[in-house]
Amino acid sequence: MRLSRSFLPTLKETPADAQIVSHRLMLRAGLVRQTSSGIYAWLPAGLRVLRNIAQIVREEQDAVGAQEVLMPTLQSAELWKRSGRYDAYGPEMLRIKDRHERDLLYGPTNEEMITDLFGQSVKSYRELPQMLYHIQWKFRDEVRPRFGVMRGREFLMKDAYSFDLDHAGAVASYHRMMLAYLRTFQRLGVKAIPMVADTGPIGGDLSHEFIILAPTGESGVFYDGAFEDQDWLSEPVDIADRGSLGGFFQRMTSFYAATDEKHDDTAWAGVPAGRRREGRGIEVGHIFYFGTKYTASMGITVSGPDGQPVTPEMGSYGIGVSRLVGAIIEASHDEAGIVWPESVAPFKGVVINLKPGDAACDALCERLYGAAPQQMLYDDRADRAGVKFNDADLMGHPWQFVVGPRGAVSGMVELKCRATGEKREVSADEAFAQIAAWN
Structure with a gap:
């Protein structure tokens, strides 16, 4: 969605x-x-x-x-x-x-x-x-x-x-x-x-x-x-x-x-x-x-x-x-x-596009979203990053896939676990592997 x-x-x-x-x-x-x-x-x-x-x-x-x-x-x-x-x-x-x-x-x-x-x-x-x-x-x-x-x-x-x-x-x-x-x-x-x-x-x-x-x-x-x-x-x-x-x-x-x-x-x-x-x-x-x-x-x-x-x-x-x-x-x-258990969350993850309109950001976000469109929310709004982060935490999505222009060019994604607060830079392949594990 x-x-x-x-x-x-x-x-x-x-x-x-x-x-x-x-x-x-x-x-x-x-x-x-x-x-x-x-x-x-x-x-x-x-x-x-x-x-x-x-x-x-x-x-x-x-x-x-x-x-x-x-x-x-x-x-x-x-x-x-x-x-x-x-x-x-x-x-x-x-x-x-x-x-x-x-x-x-x-x-x-x-x-x-x-x-x-x-x-x-x-x-x-x-x-x-x-x-x-x-x-x-x-x-x-x-x-x-x-x-x-x-x-x-x-x-x-x-x-x-x-x-x-x-x-x-x-x-x-x-x-x-x-x-x-x-x-x-x-x-x-x-x-x-x-x-x-x-x-x-x-x-x-x-x-x-x-x-x-x-x-x-x-x-x-x-x-x-x-x-x-x-x-x-x-x-x-x-x-x-x-x-x-x-x-x-x-x-x-x-x-x-x-x-x-x-x-x-x-x-x-x-x-x-x-x-x-x-x-x-x-x-x-x-x-x-x-x-x-x-x-x-x-x-x-x-x-x-x-x-x-x-x-x-x-x-x-x-x-x-x-x-x-x-x-x-x-x-x-x-x-x-909210901190949803993954089994009941409305969406297992959210893709957060930090710069809608940037070609590299848009392309990587579309690929991440397309990997699980029924289980993923795509925050494609033109709002500030802080608004997107606050809403993602409020809604409690178990995983946040944050894509910025510099990371997108090099194929890197910031992955945040909502339950622990842990953030780490992962490759696009690692991000797709995380999504694949949902099925």
């Missing part, structure tokens, strides 16, 4: 109503614009980040056998009345009526709908287990939307739902999803710690939140510092083997980690004093096992091995895709702007 022709409206001044770093930088870097309270339009660069995160989430869900579906945003109130949650959910649910006075709601979550879809189609234990997921916009009418996309009213979520014949199968599905989440967050370039958590209005009795540590987080967290020293994904895990999955889960949960809602002072006292860590964190994922809470209340059964009806066991697994954009920025920024 050529910056002179793009819709990337950066801001020099910090918006007065932006309270936290991620909100300020998302507005300044031209990722989003607020259209009403707690609701944002995603501009081209922000949408690219959103799609990159969603694609990584999608690939890791597929890898553990989950199948993607797409459910509607509007749901019938009758489904929620069957489960008993319609009146219990509270004013966060946006309730509406259509022209025929039928009760509808804008879905804040999808347990009822997926359970009904499952019940319509799956009739025998031979069709189990099943794991279905979707990536969908949702709406919760927050009393005080704040912190930009971190606590907005409209948000993009990945929700997965597992259906198993018995408790052992449901727990295996839970372990499989925990593995998928760890792989997902590793690929996103963030450390998200799974912590024992409260189940909230979803229900159930087994629950973990995935928390990114940040001072602006809404949750108080307590965890064993030894957790951070472990490479949990270094050993292969056979997702088809319950023993392998169970061993992985035992290793994962061998260190204390809990949100303030589930903090246990007695267990905390058993953590060596030098390893106790307290702070705040941002929830970016939440997994639940809740048994037959929804299948039983909605009357869903399958035929068991003996021909008798069996109520399937369920789990629910959410990742806040749009929230992750803000959370990644909270965890990865500096005084100059």
